Structure formats: C-alpha cells, structure tokens
Amino acid sequence: MxxxxxxxxxxxxxxxxxxxxxxxxxxxxxxxxxxxxxxxxxxxxxxxxxxxxxxxxxxxxxxxxxxxxxxxxxxxxxxxxxxxxxxxxxxxxxxxxxxxxxxTIGSLGPEENIVGLTHALRQRYPGIRAFIPSRLRVLAEPVVSPEADALRASVMGAFTREQPGGMSFASVLPQAEHALGSQIITAKLTGATSAGPARPLVEYDLGATSEADFSRTLSFGDSPANAVHLYFEAPLSAAVTLSSHRTAAFTHWGHSYIVRPPHASTVTIGYRSADRRFTCRWERTAESDQPPTGRHGLDREV
Ligand SMILES: C[S@@+](CC[C@H](N)C(=O)[O-])C[C@H]1O[C@@H](n2cnc3c(N)ncnc32)[C@H](O)[C@@H]1O
Incomplete structure (x- = not known):
C-alpha cells in the first residue's frame, strides 16, 4: 500500500x-x-x-x-x-x-537502515564519489523542559489518581516513572532550555561505517535537567547540514526527548539494528539513591 x-x-x-x-x-x-x-x-x-x-x-x-x-x-x-x-x-x-x-533517515537517524544501505552500496560500487548525506550523528542534550514536566505530571497523575473499582497503582509508581523514562517521546520542545553541552552518542561515516549498533552511558550527576533531547545532525554537503535539534528549523521528524526520572543520574542509550530500535535505561547512583523529592520528585506540584 x-x-x-x-x-x-x-x-x-x-x-x-x-x-x-x-x-x-x-x-x-x-x-x-x-x-x-x-x-x-x-x-x-x-x-x-x-x-x-x-x-x-x-x-x-x-x-x-x-x-x-x-x-x-x-x-x-x-x-x-x-x-x-x-x-x-x-x-x-x-x-x-x-x-x-x-x-532513509529515521526519527533519530539510523532506524531506516541508512548505515547498512550506504555501506552495502559502497561495497558494491567502490567508485561512488559522494553520498548525500555524507555523515550522520546522534546527540543527546540535557535540557530543562516544561513539556517534559507537563508530560510527566499527566502520566504520573493518571497512575496516582484513585481508580474506579478500587485498583491502586501506588505501589508501582517507581516502575511507571522508570517506564516513562525509557520511552522516546516526539513532540515540539519550544520551551526547553539547555542544561549542559550536547554529548555525541554516535557518528556514522556513511558508506564507510558498517555497524550502526552502539550503546553509550551518560551521567548527569546533579544537573538540573529534567529531560534529554535526542537529535540527529546529517551533513548533506559541505554547506548544508540537516538537524532535528530543537533550535533548528522544525521538520517532520519533530523533537525527540526522554524524561528523566526523579532519582536517576545516569542513562544508557543504545541502538540495535536487528530490531531497528533505540533503548534507554535510566539508573540511580549511590549518591542519588534517595526518596524522590523536590524539583523532579513525585510530590512536586506542576
Ligand atoms: C523516508 S522515505 C523518503 C522518500 C523520498 N526519498 C523522499 O525524500 O521523500 C524512504 C523511502 O525509501 C524506501 N526504502 C527504504 N529502504 C530501501 C531500500 N533498501 N531499497 C529501496 N527502497 C527503500 C521506503 O520504502 C520509503 O519509500
């Protein structure tokens, strides 16, 4: 179809x-x-x-x-x-x-197999002079985002609310937080501000790179970030780079982000070409292993 x-x-x-x-x-x-x-x-x-x-x-x-x-x-x-x-x-x-x-650029870059496709073409036709795009990078920027706060408030509100029939999700709220944090959300991040420099997750040299898979752990320590904006940069030529960063001209790829759970200080972001999916797993460190309170805590009024 x-x-x-x-x-x-x-x-x-x-x-x-x-x-x-x-x-x-x-x-x-x-x-x-x-x-x-x-x-x-x-x-x-x-x-x-x-x-x-x-x-x-x-x-x-x-x-x-x-x-x-x-x-x-x-x-x-x-x-x-x-x-x-x-x-x-x-x-x-x-x-x-x-x-x-x-x-063949996916929401965050490699999901439509542009890395495998361009590598196979280079193997088959070694004389190719140029690929457009020539490279593809995926980056992660810690941000403070009202959109992430609003989303978290609405999702956690649904699990906190008293349900008809008496079922309560109170005992599984941390799991709900963790699950929300592992989902990549696509929306418009118009109100977000940077909470630190962007960090490169992976960079592919299209045609030359054979393997799209990666896994990278980022630490946020006491950063005020409540979300991590994930985006790609694709240099199409020497003068033109296409980007899904929140400050670049808006595209149909939208703005992707993950919500930081209140107690979490490291996140491992990975990509597996076998299932064409990104995975995000947040973890708490010993220092941050405290009850969730304050700025990103469950008790926060939004
Ligand atoms: C994101 S769309 C872009 C379509 C068009 N190039 C454009 O810019 O509007 C990617 C298209 O590539 C096709 N496609 C993806 N991988 C392909 C492959 N290995 N061989 C042939 N077609 C492919 C998909 O079916 C889809 O129609």
Whole structure:
C-alpha cells in the first residue's frame, strides 16, 4: 500500500526538501549518474534530474510506492529518471552511480537502515564519489523542559489518581516513572532550555561505517535537567547540514526527548539494528539513591 499520509508529511517538509535540493546542487556535477536509494514519491530523483544530463535511477522497494513514483515522474515529463522497483542494496541498476542520495533517515537517524544501505552500496560500487548525506550523528542534550514536566505530571497523575473499582497503582509508581523514562517521546520542545553541552552518542561515516549498533552511558550527576533531547545532525554537503535539534528549523521528524526520572543520574542509550530500535535505561547512583523529592520528585506540584 502506498502510504499517502506519510509521504504527504515528507513532501510538506520544506526545510527537508530545501536542504536536499541545495546539497544536491552543490554536490552533483552535470553528467553525473545519480542513484536515489529509497525514492518514495520520486521527489529527490526529480530534483536531481534538473541538475545533471546523466540518468537518475530511482530505486524503491515497495511495489505500490514505486508505481506511484513512476506515474508521477512520467506525467511530469521527467524521462531521464528511471524507476526501478527493488531493494537498493541488491537490485541491478546497470552502470554504477557517481552520486548516491538517500533520505532513509529515521526519527533519530539510523532506524531506516541508512548505515547498512550506504555501506552495502559502497561495497558494491567502490567508485561512488559522494553520498548525500555524507555523515550522520546522534546527540543527546540535557535540557530543562516544561513539556517534559507537563508530560510527566499527566502520566504520573493518571497512575496516582484513585481508580474506579478500587485498583491502586501506588505501589508501582517507581516502575511507571522508570517506564516513562525509557520511552522516546516526539513532540515540539519550544520551551526547553539547555542544561549542559550536547554529548555525541554516535557518528556514522556513511558508506564507510558498517555497524550502526552502539550503546553509550551518560551521567548527569546533579544537573538540573529534567529531560534529554535526542537529535540527529546529517551533513548533506559541505554547506548544508540537516538537524532535528530543537533550535533548528522544525521538520517532520519533530523533537525527540526522554524524561528523566526523579532519582536517576545516569542513562544508557543504545541502538540495535536487528530490531531497528533505540533503548534507554535510566539508573540511580549511590549518591542519588534517595526518596524522590523536590524539583523532579513525585510530590512536586506542576
Ligand atoms: C523516508 S522515505 C523518503 C522518500 C523520498 N526519498 C523522499 O525524500 O521523500 C524512504 C523511502 O525509501 C524506501 N526504502 C527504504 N529502504 C530501501 C531500500 N533498501 N531499497 C529501496 N527502497 C527503500 C521506503 O520504502 C520509503 O519509500
């Protein structure tokens, strides 16, 4: 099934499309053969075809989506774009490409397998001159966020409230806090302020990096942070970097964050490509192993 709603959101994301357009204009030379790996509606392939007299190969593995792109490109008279249905890693595209553009960037970066995809393409076509994006970093910034406080108040309020039927969650409130802290929330962080420098979690050199998995433990000690903003930076070219940081132009990727439980001072953030998921696990240290009170405590009025 062609996911019209999903693709419409991406087409409405002018920040994303302008960034890719400007980067392609910088990187693609006239005559280049371009591979758009994961073409979706074909929008990036269409843009690329305006920048080169060479062929643009638009590869999409979903049958209905490839067919949608094919029809749209033909109706737009973009005949130098060749749509190929199949997995960009394996499908035969004839002559090797000079430039690969791939917008297979997940909510936090690697979840759509951009690392494995670009690495496999580099192995198959060693002569590729450039990948757009060329790198992908995931970072974590401690923040003080009213959005995180409001979310926590509403979630913990639900578990604290007296329930019809007499069931009480009082004994499992710490578990609820911990579970909330392990979930990645996507929203708009308009009111957040920085509570310390951003820390890099991982950086991929696309095409060269073979392994997307990582695990990193961050310590927050007595930081006032009530949340950690997780975001990516993707340099698309020398001049253009796409970012999902809360202060960058807003994109359809939104702003991701995790809520810090009141007693927690370290968090381990990891990514596993086998299940294409991030995991976040908060822990308390001996010094912070006290009843939750004060600024982030359960007794706090929000
Ligand atoms: C995030 S969408 C982006 C679509 C389009 N490039 C754009 O920028 O609007 C990624 C697309 O890549 C396709 N895709 C992901 N991995 C692929 C692969 N290995 N081979 C072919 N298509 C792939 C998905 O089905 C999806 O349509």
């Amino acid at each position: 062609f996911e019209a709603h999903h693709h419409a959101r991406m087409l409405a994301d002018a920040t994303r499309l302008t960034a890719f357009h400007d980067a392609m204009a910088e990187v693609i030379a006239d005559g280049d053969r371009v591979l758009d790996a994961g073409t979706g509606t074909g929008i990036l392939a269409a843009m690329a075809s305006q920048l080169t007299a060479g062929t643009v190969v638009a590869v999409e593995y979903l049958e209905d989506t490839a067919s949608f792109a094919e029809q749209a490109l033909r109706a737009s008279d973009l005949d130098r774009v060749e749509v190929v249905q199949g997995n960009a890693v394996q499908v035969d595209i004839g002559t090797p490409p000079d430039v690969v553009v791939s917008e």
